[in-house]
Structures are given as C-alpha cells and as structure tokens.
Amino acid sequence: MSNIIQLAYLIAAILFVLGIKFLGKTKDARKGNMLSAVGMLLAIVATLIDLNLATFPEMLACLVVGGGIGLYYAKKVEMTQIPEMVALFNGFGGLASLGVALSDHFLKTEILAVEIDTVNSVSIIASVLIGGVTFTGSVVAWMKLNGKISGQPITFKGQHALNLGLLLTFLTVAVFTFLYQDDPMYITILVVISLLVGILVVIPIGGADMPVVISLLNSYSGMAATATGFILNNNVLIVAGSLVGASGIILTQIMCKAMNRSLMNVLLGGFGQTTTSGPQDGPQIVVKEVGVEEAAMLFDSASSVIVVPGYGMAVAQAQHVIRELMEQCEKRNIQFRFAIHPVAGRMPGHMNVLLAEANISYDKLIEMDEINDDFSNTDIVFVVGANDVVNPAARTNPQSPIFGMPILNADKARTVIVSKRSMGKGYAGIENELFGYPNCLMLFGDAKQTITKVVGELKEMS
Amino acid sequence: MSNIIQLAYLIAAILFVLGIKFLGKTKDARKGNMLSAVGMLLAIVATLIDLNLATFPEMLACLVVGGGIGLYYAKKVEMTQIPEMVALFNGFGGLASLGVALSDHFLKTEILAVEIDTVNSVSIIASVLIGGVTFTGSVVAWMKLNGKISGQPITFKGQHALNLGLLLTFLTVAVFTFLYQDDPMYITILVVISLLVGILVVIPIGGADMPVVISLLNSYSGMAATATGFILNNNVLIVAGSLVGASGIILTQIMCKAMNRSLMNVLLGGFGQTTTSGPQDGPQIVVKEVGVEEAAMLFDSASSVIVVPGYGMAVAQAQHVIRELMEQCEKRNIQFRFAIHPVAGRMPGHMNVLLAEANISYDKLIEMDEINDDFSNTDIVFVVGANDVVNPAARTNPQSPIFGMPILNADKARTVIVSKRSMGKGYAGIENELFGYPNCLMLFGDAKQTITKVVGELKEMS
Amino acid sequence: MKVGVLKETKDYELRVALSPDVVKLLKKKEFDVVIESGAGDGSYFSDSDYEQAGALVGPASAVFESDILLKVNPFTVEEIGQMKENAACISYMYAYQFPEMIEALNKKSISSFSMDAVPRISRAQKMDALSSQANLAGYKAVLLGANHLGKIFPLMMTASGTITPAKVLIFGAGVAGLQAIATAKRLGALVEVTDVRPETKEQVESLGGRFLTVEGAEGVKIEGGYAKEVSAEFLEKQQQLIREKIKEADLVITTALVMGKKSPILVTEDMVKSMKTGSVIIDMAVESGGNCELSEKNKTVVKHGVTLVGESNLPSLLPVNASNLYAVNISTLLLHLANRDGFQLDMEEEITKGVLITHRGELVHPFTKSILSK
Amino acid sequence: MKVGVLKETKDYELRVALSPDVVKLLKKKEFDVVIESGAGDGSYFSDSDYEQAGALVGPASAVFESDILLKVNPFTVEEIGQMKENAACISYMYAYQFPEMIEALNKKSISSFSMDAVPRISRAQKMDALSSQANLAGYKAVLLGANHLGKIFPLMMTASGTITPAKVLIFGAGVAGLQAIATAKRLGALVEVTDVRPETKEQVESLGGRFLTVEGAEGVKIEGGYAKEVSAEFLEKQQQLIREKIKEADLVITTALVMGKKSPILVTEDMVKSMKTGSVIIDMAVESGGNCELSEKNKTVVKHGVTLVGESNLPSLLPVNASNLYAVNISTLLLHLANRDGFQLDMEEEITKGVLITHRGELVHPFTKSILSK
Amino acid sequence: MDTTALIMLIYVLVLASFLGFELITKVPPTLHTPLMSGSNAISGITIVGALIATNEMGFTTLSKWLGMLALVLATINVVGGYAVTDRMLKMFKKK
C-alpha cells in the first residue's frame, strides 16, 4: 500500500475518533457525524485509488445500489421507526463483515490456493461468528421492534443449554476449518451456526429492551470490522472497529444503567415489558417512565414550564428544590410559573405557605382560572405530587367522585412530567388516566430526591 | 527485539494508561501510581533481558546510584517541598532524554559511522531541544520555588526578541547538524541553545505560577520521551511519552482554569504574584484563595463543620443554598452546626429569621457561648459573609473599635474558609487579620453563587 | 328571582352573606339583589359599594320581600316570621340545635338550605363554608394567641441573650388546625399536634409540625373524613401524653369537634394548673362546649395564671376575607340550586339532598331528623 | 454593694429591671439584691422565683436602702426623694426631657446612669437596651397590626377564591423597623419600606422587603448611625412617594425617630384619608410625638375609617422577653461600672462617659446639657 | 503475518479500544440513539474490506460475489447510517 493511502487512513482514523467524541455532546453531535462521514469518504476514496481500475465498474455499481438503498430508507423512514432502521443497517454491516471474511477465505483457499496462517484464520472465524450473530440478531431485533414478530420475550426450556451446545459445536468445527482449509463444508457450518446463534440470543429478550440489544450488536459489528482488519492487515479497519466496539460496550452499559438494569439481566432475557401500574384492580394504566437525566434534558430544551404542585410536594418537602429548579430554568430564559389549584394539598393555601417558605415570589403563582388556557401553549407541565387536581376524569367521567370539580388542564400541554413515588392514588382514591396519556411521562421517586437529581443534571449541562 | 519483550512493552503501555486514568480519581490514585510503577519495572526488566550481559555491571551501578538518590530525596523531602522536588526530578528526566539523544547521535556518527536518516535526525534534534528546555526550565522553577532565586518574575527588555532569535538560530543550526552529521560542533550548539531557552522561558514567570510551569515542563518531558522512542523505534517510549505529553497539556490547562488564568497569560510571564488585599491603606493582608472545587474537596474530607453566618449571607440570600450544603455534608456523616453570633447581621435575630426560612432546625443553631470552645476541635469553619463577628482584633487589639466585643473563635479551627465577595470591610469598617491567617482560605464571590457551585461539586463527588 | 341579604344581628358578628363582587356575579346571572342598608359595614363594604355592584340597598322590610334570603348566622324565629310564604333561605343553620326554627320555617312552608350541611365532596368544595371559615379561624387563633402571650414566637439569638422559641400545642389537625400549624410555624414557633385520625400525621408533618402519636390508637371511628366517636381508652391515653406536653406549652390551641355532638374535653382543669404562668389557651371549640374545661364562651379569662380565650366567632374577626369567601360559598350553592327563574331542585342529587333542611312544610333532612328524634 | 429593684409605677408597664436569672448572676459576683415585692408579677416572675435566685424580697422602703437602684422607667422625683444620699441609680432617663428629675438627683448628689444613653459601639451592644426593646417592639407592632386588620397577611388560593396578600408599609428601617419587616414577611405580607439612610436599602432587601428609594436623597445627615436631621426637600419628595404607596397599604408601621427631637410627621391627615377603609396604622413613634398626625398616645382610635394604634410601650406587651433582655442590659452596664466593692468609674472611658448623667451633685452629660441649655 | 506486524496491530487495537472506552463517559439519554446509529455507520468501515474483496477480475469466483454482496450491504450501512443519524440530529436543534 502506498504511503499516501496509509496517511489517508491515518487521517480517517483521527476523524472517526473526533466523530465519536463529538457525537456524545449535545451541542456538537451533528458536527461529529459529519466528521466521521468525511473520514469514511476519505478511507473509501483512498482504497479505491489503490485498487485495480478494471474492477471499478462493478464496484461503482455496488456502491450506487447500496448507497441508493441506504439513502432511500434513511430519508423515507418515519422518526418513530428510526431505531428499527438502525437495527437493520447494523445487521447489514455485520453481514458485510461476514461476507468479506468468507470472500477472503475462498480467495485464499480456492483461487490463490495458499495456506491461511493462524492469525488470519482466527480472524476469519471471529469475523464469521460476530458478523453472523450481528446479522440475524439485528434482524430479529428489527422484526420485534416493527411488530413483524411479537415483542414478547420468547423463551423455551433448554434454551441456555442449546446455546451452549451450539457454541461448543462452533469451536470444534472452527478447529476443523483451520485444519482442513480446502473443505468449504466446515466454514459453511460455521456460517449457519453463527446465524442461528444470533436468532437464539435475541428472541428471549423483550421488545422494551431492544435498544440495549441493538447497541450491543452495534458494538459487535465494530468487533467484526476489527477482525476483518486483522484479516486484511489494515489499520483503519482496526482503529474504527475497535473504537466502535469499545464505545458501543460503554454505551450499552450506560443505557442499561439509565433503565436501572444490569447488562446480564437484559441478556438473560424474559424481561423488558413496558411498566404497568402494578397489581391493581380496574383497567390498568400503561405509563411511560422518564429518568432524571432525560427529564433534565427536557427542561433544558423547553421554553416554558408550568409547575403544578400538590400534596405530594408538601409531603416530600420539595418546595426548596423546586425553587432551585426554577433558578436553573430562569438562567436559561425559560418561562417558569406555578399553577395553584384551589384545593391542592390538604388545607386551603397549603401550597402558598410552602412556596412562600421557599421564597418563591407571589407573582409566579397563578390561579387556576387565569392559567388554565395557557397550558396548551406550554412545553412542559411539571406535576409535583399532585394527582386529583389534574385528573381529567373530573371533566369527562360523570361516575367519578370528583366529577364537576374544576381541574388544571395539565393534560393539554405538549409534555407532562409527573413526579410521584408510585402509581398511588390521591385523596379521592381514584385512578388518574392522565398518567397514561401519550404526552405524559412519569418521574417516579420521592419528589425531593428526584428533583434534586434533575437539578444536579441541569447544573452539569450548563 | 524478541516477541516476549514486545509483549512486555505492550503490557507496560497498558499499565501506564490505567495508571494515569486512576491517578485522576481521588479514590484510586494510589493504585494508579502502583500500576504505572509496575509497568515501568516490567519495561526495564524486559529491556535488560534483551541487552548485552557484559554491560550489566555499569548499568546496575547507574541504576543503584540513581535509584538511591531518588529514593533518598523522595523520603527526605518535606511535604511542603514536594513541588520543587517534582520540578527537579522532571528536569532530570528531560536531561536524560537529551543524554539518550546525544548518545545515539554520537554512537551513529562516531562509532558506527552510519548516516542518520531523516526521521532519526529530526527525532534527535527534537529530543535535544525539548529535553534541554525541560532540564534548565525545571531547574529554574526548582530554584524559584525553594527560594534559591527570587520568586519575582524577572523580565528585561527584548526578552521576547531574544527568545525568537535563539529559536531561529536553533532551526538553522539544526539543518547544519543534519547536513554535517560528523561535526559535533553543531549538535553542541543545539544543546547550549536549548539549555539557554529553558532558562529564558521560565525566569519571567512569577513564583505563584510555577506549578503550572512545572506541569507544562512535565508534558514536555513526555514529548521528549516520545522523540526518544522515534529514535530507538520503540513503542513503549512512544506510548508512555505521548500519554504524558497529552495528559500533561490537559492538566496544565485545568490548573490554569482553576487559577482563572489562560495558559498564554501564564507563559507570557510577569504575572503570578500572591493576591493581596488590593490598594488599601494600612498593613496589607496577604490571603490565600481557594477555588470552589478545592473547597468542595475540603468539605468532603472533613468530619465536622461549623458555619458562621453573617450579614453577607443575608445580602446574598444564601441561606437556602447553605441548607443544601448541610444536606450534602450530613449525607457524608459530617457534623454540621451553625454558630450564631449575637450581633451577626443588622438586627437582633437576623440570622435566626433567615435560617428558619431555609428550614434549618433550631437545634443546629448554637449560641456563641456554647460553641466557642468547640472551634478548636473542628475541621472546617465556614464563615459566610461574616466579618466583624470573627475578627480577632476584638480579643487582641485594644485600639480597635470592636475591642472587648465577644467574638466567635473561628480562627481556632483547623481550617477556616471565608466566603465573601472581596476584601471589603464589615460594619465596623476595619481590617480583619483572620483572613491572612495561615489556616484561612478565602472563597471569593457572592456567597450564594459560590456556595451553589461548591454544592454542585459535592454532588458530583458522591 | 330576587335575592335578599339581611344585616347580621348576632353579637360580635361582622360578616355579611354577600360581597359586592358576588353581587356583580349574581346580577350577571340575572338575579335581582336587595341588601339591607349597613349590612356590609362590619366588612368595610359600604352601601354604595353594593349599589355600584348593581344591588338595591334598602331597609330590612324591603329585603324580606325577596324570594331567597341569605344570611351567615341562622335566621331567628322572628326573621322567619317576616318572610314571604313559600320563600327560601340559605344560611348556617345547625338545624339539629334549633327545633323552634324548623317549626317556624315549616309553618310558612319555607324551603331552607343549610350551609353547614354541604357534603364534603370534591365537587362541593367551592360551597364549603365550614372549610373556608375554619381556615381563617385557624390563622386568627394563632395571632390572638401570639398577641396574648408575653413572649415572642421565634428563636432569637441577640446580644442581650437568647430568646427560646415559643411552644405551641395544637389539638386537632382539621382545616383550622392545619392552618394554625402553618401560621405558628411561619412565625417561628415549635409546633406539636395531636389528632385522633392517624392520617393527619403526614399532613401535620407536611407543614413542619411534630405529630404526637398516641400509641394504641384503636377505637377511632372515622366517617366521611370526620372524627365520629372516640373510644374512652384512646382519650385516656391521649390525655396522658398531653399531660406531659402541655406543661411546656406556651400556647395551646384546641380545634377538636365531633359533628353534631358536644366537643370532647381535652384540657382538664388539672392540666391548666400544670401549665406555666402566662401561657395561653385558645379554645376554638368553645361554641360547641369547648375542648377545655375552664374556657368561657366569648370571654377571655385568666385562671390558674393561664389566659383562656373563648372567642366563639373567630372568622368574624377577619370580616373582609370571611365575608368574601362566604359570599362565594353561598352564591355557588345558590347557583347550584336555582337560576333566574327559580329553584330547580333535583331531589336525588347529592348536594341538594345534603343541604335541604325543610321543604314544603316538612323537615326533610335525615341527619337533623335523626338527632331531633332522639 | 446592695442593688435594689423597684416595682414600676408607670401605667401599663409590665416590665421589671432584673430577672431572677440575672439576680443569680449578680449574687455570683457578690452583690446583694433587694427586690420590691410584686415587682416581677407583670413578667410572670414571682417573689419566690427571686428569693430562690438569692434576692431579698421586701417592701419599697427596704429597696430604697440600696446603694444602687435599678428601674426600667425614669425614677420619679418622689422616688428620688426616698433614696439614700450619694446613692446611684440606673434606668432609662431621657434626661433632656426631665430637668426636675436632674435637679432632684443633684440635690441628693446621686450618681445617675441612663440606659438610653449607652453609646452604640460594638463593645456596648450587650448593654444596649434601646436595641433590645426596639427589636421586641418591631415584632409586636406587626402582631398588633395583623390583629387589628380585617384580613389575613398571606396570599391564599382557596376553593372559595383567592385572598391577596396584605400590603405592609414600614417607615424607618432601624432596629424596630427591620424586625417588623422580618415578622411581616414571615407572615406572608408584601412589605415596602422607606428610610432616609441610604445604607438601609441593602438591609431591607436582605430581609425580603422592598425598599422605596427617594430620588435625590441629599440632605440627610447621619451621625453615629442615627438619622440626625433631614432636609425639607427630602421630606417632601419622600412624602410624594409615600402618598402613592399608602393608598394601597393595609398596614402602616412608623418607626422614624430623631434622637432628642420630636419625631417627624410622615403620615398626614390627608394621607390617612386616602387610605382604604379598614386599614391600620401602628405609630411606634407616638411617645415622642408620633409619625402620624392623627395618632393618639396610648389609644386606639378609628379616624377616617383607619384604625390608629398609638401604643407607646410596645415592649411591655412582651413582658417576659422584654424584662429578661433589659435585665441583661442593665446588669451588664452595672458590672461594667461597679464591682462588689462599689463603683470604679473611669471618667475617660467611652461607655461610662456616655451613660453618666449626674455625678456628685452635677449634671455632667454633655448632650443633655446642650439640649437643656437651649 | 510476522509477529512484529501483528504486535503493532495489537498496539493499535488496544489503544483504540481504550480510546473508545474513554470517549463515551456521560452521554445524555437523548443522544443514545444517534450515537448508536452514528457509530454503527463507522463500523461500516468494513466497506474498505469489501472493496478489497471485490477487487478481483471476472465474475466466476465465489469470493468475488461474496465481496460484491458485502460491498452492497456495507454501503447501505454506511450511507443509510450517516444519513439517518444526521436526520435525527437535525431534529434536536433548539427552535
């Protein structure tokens, strides 16, 4: 390889490093993606220069076809379907690695008819295994996510035993592949097994855990690229591959942590349902949870916030930390107000006493009648330990004991974040269907403790 | 080089990476140092194995002499003198790099009589320059720190011009060195110039900025090692050298930031005095500043804290954030109390009103007479916007207008941290010599703002 | 429909049933409103304020011509005598205490609605005068107490010595009790609270009070949020606990009521004797018999060195707020029951059922019946 | 040395010069203490409390035997007549107002020390009764005002409507004014404050009050922390600003004093007329002439619909705290001046120089002299 | 492959992996998906391998066809990956 190409690879590698670095920072993420794309282009062009001009037509064809398909789907896909799309793309990446490894294997065994040395052989086998698992695993994840197969974990007896058996078989056959390099049967078996393992490993995992799985498979496809790098003795593949491999593992761990799960727990499968409202009678309300970090991001990007305090704020004594939240938001020029329901709390003026204690000036406290029309223009309504006073049943359900009570139109806001400890009921003892609304996110935990964390995150962001 | 040695080098490199990583974390720092020491040992042993047994005696002699000296001074040096010691060690490292480069140069030119190729030549010259600058620069820093020469910045007219001239000369001579490799004169000139540059670059910088300079020179000595690595085509030197080079630069920047200075600002020299109490009449009080991060570390490692609130707390409305500080400390099982001076603030009970507003329970507020004996057993007294009520002049200076007023014995504590905006005086309009006491650290800035930052740091630490 | 408001005749009563603001609201709903001249004086609402709001101001006789009469305190038999046949009236009634009033109403076939019988359901909160007035009473009780006390509430560390915080002991964490806690806390006192309903513990703590838990709290019957009846055993244990605490208290506020019954005695003469000289007791239950053995209705007396305040009408001491809130309560109930064309009673509806005492010459209110028939 | 404490004779005075705690302290310093029987009753200190602390309790005649006599209020000429020749006395004196008292003292060659003349220096803060009592007065003024007001202080959003916060306007941010701000804020009011000393702005804001800045604040002379004299121009501008603000105020508290002079009139009759019916004015300067034209000393009157409280002795309404703090102040001064063996006066020392009014039959206090010689 | 070359490759592998670990420390949850998608695009670097594998004359060998298949797939991964990541990130722009 010529020096100039090596240099191009070096620069590409640097661009990948910078790309990943920036992708982790909200502000620079797009620039990061750009940088790594430029790196990729550089690597491709440099490679092309080095190659046989005669094979250029078919290469171009492949590039155009692949590029076209990729671009088409990237453009067409709806925002909500992006995770599945990423899964599929990732699968293709894995399959490509497998393809390159096989190609090299057959090139050496059939055309060049040379002996494949140990390093190469190990690399090829690793590439096949990881590439295969990535491919079928990603495809299963993709199908689970877009509903082509059920999102429920599929488990059966002896699953773990089967996986173990397959892995042992793989290792045995791998040795034969190395010893009898000319016989294509062995390598074919390896391919089949890896594809099978990919399926078996992912089906027992529930739909809700798929993002973690995809992140893990993404890390794998990086490792597959690294293995390919060893096959081709190519630095840029190794750098890029191991960057992705390592950062993918970390990202996976971060995602698990954000879900309060361990990686093991995810991988052993059978989990990953959507949270429901526990074992209560009546129609179960399915809610979406939000973590403190994400809640902080939501506040960070809002331009108006209304806090709806309730009895839970008093119980948690969260008024002081809410003032801190206010200070953080106001530093960002976010409009921040309080909507005081006339019967929030357990005595008239309960919220007033506490918010005054926290030194929140009176002009931030808005009466229900005055603020009720503003909710629909508000980015975030933050319901802190309130329940009955934002229960839409008061408007809609004549059977409800609170029917006819005027309530705060919190549900009309773009996003509702509810801070409470559990799905516990309020004073009136009734379910609140607001919590299941599509624009509603539950921030579970004692209000003071969780909001303290949210404020901590916000401080770090600035 | 045999593979086993290469492998040893690889492991050593990994250990260096881990070592530096852990050295940045309070908890693991010692382990980090251990790890990197093990890496070093491994690298040395591996190298020794590879070498000529016949030269072993003199090597051992050198090792024993060097090790002995190093160990002796490391043990003997007083804690307060460690920074100077580090500077000196660092200088030796630089000189060693210079020595290796020269040695290689003479080996090739005089003994082997081979042509030195471009890469090697550039590496040797770089190693000489960086090594030389590191050596004399470090020695000057060492002397400034231990008072062998004045800590005052030494500047003269045409300093920058001289430096520039020397650098240009260096470059010119470097070309000659490359062209006329056999003539030792040129390389000797290079050595002299680099030693000179090292001196000239450091003398204009004030004593207070020396830590930053040492950190920068440390980074240089890493680069010198890298250059040596290129000379000897040795990976472990490159990895270790560039790790130190890069992390040293970052550390230097962090240190500058902690001092609220830019690196440029430091390097251009003439700054770096100890802060004094501004242009006021009377005897100037020399104070030590503390940053929010360090203040947070101090709280983190304390086991008892007494807050002395004063009128400045009221002005800053810092009572709420002090409660947060309390919560952070109590989470760490740090005893946290408030010492209320009877006339703190501007009206009787001023502090009581505000601390009650912040929901600090009465039993944490201790009267002066009750708490005054406890100060001497207290790790940190945190004086928040108080001044007169902790002014030792009331005890000692019969001339003072506050003489005879009972005061809080804040000065008796192990460490006193004072939060105020400036060296501004209190109600009585007099200087407070407490601020200049050796156990007193000033945390300048509006009390609410700075304490908010301290609390933020504490939250991150846990 | 013509709505009439009489001037209150009870002693020390400064409230009035409608405020000018609410008159405006009723006019918008096309009610006619007549106010007795001077009715608003106690609350600083002048006759001209009412006139500007659209009401007619006239003598009592003009008011008695109305279809619906409004008051704060129960109508007297004499007043009822002056009403039109088949008219209606709304006020506090405490009907189970006044059989002669019921008789008078029935004689004239007057439909009467009682503000103290508004059911405590979410929907009716805007009509709940018991809550709105108790809330103000809770605030006022603390202020009265603080004013009678020879010390200040907050802790204060001064050059002339440290003043320790006052200790306030509150009996009953209902609406009034909770507001009393909040107010006393605000002023800087240490607040301890006792109640028979265990769920009040959390509420007390949410306001910064310390809840005194009575061990073995069985025997408390709760009905619709009210403490219905308390077992003798519980009361005794409670007294024992209180006996300790009350010795240190500077201010005691009692708010314990049991609906339709004489209020329980919580502070005995012995306990008063054990208190510090100069301490103060505000007995908010004095109207229904008092929680303290020694308190006297509408009097402030000093016994055993303790000042006992028996103010029976605390809300009236905050007439502006009290009248404003009461006016909202009573008008909300009125608008729930009637429109410009007259009453539209749905006898099955919970609020209507709850508040209607007499109708078409008969006592129809079950709870009142049950008490009176005893 | 024998120290004697007389029972206060002034109307409405509940304080006493020494508390049992301080008696104990003096006993430890080997002073003898005699207390007039019943002197502590108003502050709930019984004779036996004093006896337990080591004092002798006896009739007034026994007290007059003492070497040093202590009181809160100035000694009357009659009391002075009963003292021993060459005895000493400490109390508030306001000597420049009472030439006949000085005469009587000089006649008997009594050394007299005035509590209101303690210099306001750091060292003397523990003797500063003006501060300690003003502080209590500031608290009490707010409580009195809140109690007279027909509304509550805090903002309250309830089912029956929103109660807007009360507006409190405070004149003068001295010791009393600042404590009034703190107390009113605690109770939830909106507090606005005016003062002639510009440095009070920061202090007011440190307590959550809003400072009303008078533009063009020249012409204010400050001497030793006191507002000495204010230019007519300033006063006019201030009045203009106040005229606007006072219309909306629910409670006005005035604390503006000018040492040794009649206090300035800040609230004119016109202003009172412009205020809302039912609003309240507490004139804390009423003793020295009042800051409000209409207020009457020791009376609560209603004029133009505004309640004017002219309580001249607010600290006495908190007798327990007030006596305790005063006792610390006076005993600290006493111990500064004397030990068990008698007075050790250092005539050059600032505090001694400041408080000594008459000595060896002569008026020695320069300030008093300067006023009386006018 | 000689061992020295292998060792150099391992150096690169080790250092790059460390770097990968260190680069990703605190990522806000909203960036999880874009970061995953963006780094997935980078792992499409196999495209270089696929190009090399395709670089074989004639269309008769299995290895050639496998190379071409790999090339198409890798291109989808690369192009689609970058494009979709960019789309996502564009949405995060603050209004």
Add this chain to the structure above:
Amino acid sequence: MDTTALIMLIYVLVLASFLGFELITKVPPTLHTPLMSGSNAISGITIVGALIATNEMGFTTLSKWLGMLALVLATINVVGGYAVTDRMLKMFKKK
C-alpha cells in the same frame, strides 16, 4: 526506518495522545500535584532508552558516558518520582 514502520509508530503516537487527552478530564485540585508527579515518573520511561544507550562495551566513547549519565538521571526521575507520588497519596487517605 521504512515508511510503513514510521506510519505504524505515528498511529501509536496519535492514538496514545488522544488517549492522554481523554483520560484527564476532571481532576480535583488536590490531585493536581500527585498527578503531575506520577506522570512525570512515567515520562522517566526514557530509562529504557538510557539502558539501550548504555549497552555499549568499553568506557571510551562519549555515547557510552552520555548513556550512563542519562541512565542515572532517568533512574532518579523514575524511582524518586514514584516514591514521592506515593508518599503524597498516602497522606490523602481519609482518617
């Protein structure tokens, strides 16, 4: 040195430098000096170079002597550096 080898070395240099940058992000101020001292000890890795330079028979050449000088100095740096760092860190242990 051939260019391929040089490029490999540069890879190592670049990756290690990046790593160095990333490793040090937030260091509490109390660790500034120990970190500096500890990494200074690491930069004493020149000792390996010094060993190689000393690896020459006889004591007649300048390069040998220079090597030995370098070796002594580097050893001081390494041993002293690690020892003093450890001493510092020992002190930070919480009581």
